[in-house]
Amino acid sequence: xxxxxxxxxxxxxxxxxxxxxxxxxxxxxxxxxxxxxxxxxxxxxxxxxxxxxxxxxxxxxxxxxxxxxxxxxxxxxxxxxxxxxxxxxxxxxxxxxxxxxxxxxxxxxxxxxxxxxxxxxxxxxxxxxxxxxxxxxxxxxxxxxxxxxxxxxxxxxxxxxxxxxxxxxxxxxxxxxxxxxxxxxxxxxxxxxxxxxxxxxxxxxxxxxxxxxxxxxxxxxxxxxxxxxxxxxxxxxxxxxxxxxxxxxxxxxxxxxxxxxxxxxxxxxxxxxxxxxxxxxxxxxxxxxxxxxxxxxxxxxxxxxxxxxxxxxxxxxxxxxxxxxxxxxxxxxxxxxxxxxxxxxxxxxxxxxxxxxxxxxxxxxxxxxxxxxxxxxxxxxxxxxxxxxxxxxxxxxx
Ligand code: FAD
Numbered sequence: 001x002x003x004x005x006x007x008x009x010x011x012x013x014x015x016x017x018x019x020x021x022x023x024x025x026x027x028x029x030x031x032x033x034x035x036x037x038x039x040x041x042x043x044x045x046x047x048x049x050x051x052x053x054x055x056x057x058x059x060x061x062x063x064x065x066x067x068x069x070x071x072x073x074x075x076x077x078x079x080x081x082x083x084x085x086x087x088x089x090x091x092x093x094x095x096x097x098x099x100x101x102x103x104x105x106x107x108x109x110x111x112x113x114x115x116x117x118x119x120x121x122x123x124x125x126x127x128x129x130x131x132x133x134x135x136x137x138x139x140x141x142x143x144x145x146x147x148x149x150x151x152x153x154x155x156x157x158x159x160x161x162x163x164x165x166x167x168x169x170x171x172x173x174x175x176x177x178x179x180x181x182x183x184x185x186x187x188x189x190x191x192x193x194x195x196x197x198x199x200x201x202x203x204x205x206x207x208x209x210x211x212x213x214x215x216x217x218x219x220x221x222x223x224x225x226x227x228x229x230x231x232x233x234x235x236x237x238x239x240x241x242x243x244x245x246x247x248x249x250x251x252x253x254x255x256x257x258x259x260x261x262x263x264x265x266x267x268x269x270x271x272x273x274x275x276x277x278x279x280x281x282x283x284x285x286x287x288x289x290x291x292x293x294x295x296x297x298x299x300x301x302x303x304x305x306x307x308x309x310x311x312x313x314x315x316x317x318x319x320x321x322x323x324x325x326x327x328x329x330x331x332x333x334x335x336x337x338x339x340x341x342x343x344x345x346x347x348x349x350x351x352x353x354x355x356x357x358x359x360x361x362x363x364x365x366x367x368x369x370x371x372x373x374x375x376x377x378x379x380x381x382x383x384x385x386x387x388x389x390x391x392x393x394x395x396x397x398x
Contacts (some may be wrong), residue, residue, distance in 0.1 A: 007182060010037035012154075021045040024374070026171040026258035027200075029127060029148030035179050042178035044171040045258060048381045050268050053177045057269055058290045062385050070385040071356055072278070073268040077288040078352075080279035081306045090140045091220060092284050095274050095304065096167060097140045099191060101133045102299040103165050109189060111159070113166040114139035115147045122219065123204055127152050129159070139167075141220050142193075145201050146256055150175060153183065162186040169195035170264035177269045189292060192270025194277065196259065196362055197223070203254045210247050213239055225281050225354050226345045245337030249329035260369040261377075263386040265359055272296045278309055278355040285309070285355070313349035315357035320393055323364050327396060363389050368396070 012032050019025035020036075024045040031039055041047050051061040054074050062069040072078065087094025100112045111129040116139045118124040125147035130136045149172045156164060164185055166176055173192055180188055199207060208215035217234040223243065224230050231239040267273045272293030278285035286306075288294050332340065349357045367390045370378050382390075 005182065007034045007037035010034040012036060021258070023257045024261055026198075026256065026262075027146040027148050028172040028175050029151030029153070030175045030179070032148055032151035033154045035150070035153055035182065038179050038182065039175075042175045044174040044264065045261060045381070047178075048263075048383060049178070050174065050264060050383050053174065053269050057177060057271075062268075064384060064388065067388075070388050071266070071359055072287055072352075073266050073273075074289050075287050076290065076294060077286075078278065078309045079286050079306045080283040080309055080351075081286050081304045082283045083300075083304055085303070087137070087140060091142045091222070092276055094140060095284050095286070095300065096191060096193065097136055098300050098303060099272070099274075099296055100130070100136045100165055100167060103189065103296065104130070104133060104136065106299070109163045109165045109187075110161045111156070111164055112136055113149055113152055113156075113164065113168070115143055115149055115167075117143055121201075124201060125149075129155055129161075129164075142222075144198065144221065145204050146198055146258070147172075153179070157184055165189040165191060167191045167193075168270075169193055169198075170267045170269075171195075171258060171262065173267055173269045174264065189296060190270045190272075191296060192267030192273045194266050194273065194275035196262070196265050196358070197255050198259045199254055199256055203256065207251060207254050210250050211241055222276070223358075225277065225279075225350070227341050227348065242334075242337040242341035244332050244340045245334050247331050248326060249331060252329060257369075257373075260366055261374065261381065262366060263363060263381075263383055265362060277358055278352045280307075280310070280351060283307070309352055310350070311352035313347065313353045315349040315353055315360060316392070318344070318348065319357060319360040319364065322361055323368075323393060323395060326361075326365055327368070360389060360393070364393050364395060372398075 012034060019031050020039050021043050030042060054061040058074040062074060083093035083095055087097055090097055103109045104112060111131050114130055114136060115125045115127045118126050123143055123145055125143040125145055127149045129152050149168045162185055173190055208218055212218055212231050214233060218231050219234055221229055221231045227243045228240040271290055273287040275285045288297055363386050
């Protein structure tokens, strides 16, 4: 006789219903399934529990005496890497897609949760459970929009799968880890990417229209380590816009409130994280968090070049100056923005120091956002490591 599980009687919310996290909902997809039963504990915005989950998954939480742990989370190893033969059309060199394909081909997993786009819209996310390498490849490249990756969780149980890889960003992974034991899996692998400043589909349109010369032909974009946004267009041409020239006054409301309240930029609860911001330009940045992550990375060692991570420069003054500038929505004229970009690229922070620059800038901004908009949540929602990062800077009083 099969027993009745607590979530058996729960029902997914209708797409139009208000979510439990209200405006802070990041649309991770949990509430689109009967696992909504666990939302109060699982939702990253209702119950921040990174330290507890780190302990469960990695065997320890961040060491608060070690500033590298504040920034990058629990790790065994970090490196810069790139595929020897990059995957055409991937966000970077396609390390994420390659690991997923290897895991499927070697029978380590029966399926991979990833996100393709709809036929009509290259940026409209469509989460799937991929069962073939072709389906994984079709999910390559970022969908720079909130994506309900966990909406496929019910299908996992129905399919009877026992070994699964999930690819996702921090808010999705925190909810996933919180319900992991309820999924009936023998083994769950988690391949994460860092994530910041995400938007809903309408917000993305506004961002593209305010920032790019040709919003309709953008195929992908990235906020790069050279302090410029790189847009790639359909015809293969590149467009670079300096960060300091972004129309921050118009873009202030573009980012999702969940992303303005997020302190899990580096995906603390994934087994393996693949991003770019701690690596030299053109390389990807890899953080191995635990033995499972190491096992996953080992599968592609013969397909990647690697080099040790490096760190140059000092970010602190640039971060401190950016706090009031962002607050006041200062936008430089384009010539000044370009000049500033050139100077800062020459003398600015590089490698891990660039990653710290980006984390500091976003955490100070987000801390102020939560303090001003959800003061009652500030204490419990901001993890201790993030309080230490923010505590290095002088913030406006109100
Ligand atoms: P690919 O092989 O192209 O595969 C990309 C994978 O990402 C696919 O499997 C797909 O399923 C998954 N994916 C795409 N969109 C989403 C989404 N919206 N939600 C969940 N999963 C998705 N890295 C940094 O170092 N710093 C950053 O600031 C940063 N910001 C990011 C912001 C967003 C919104 C996203 C989605 C990623 C961000 N990354 C960031 C990660 C980085 O851009 C690359 O995704 C990563 O380096 C992997 O590149 P790749 O070529 O190996 O991936």
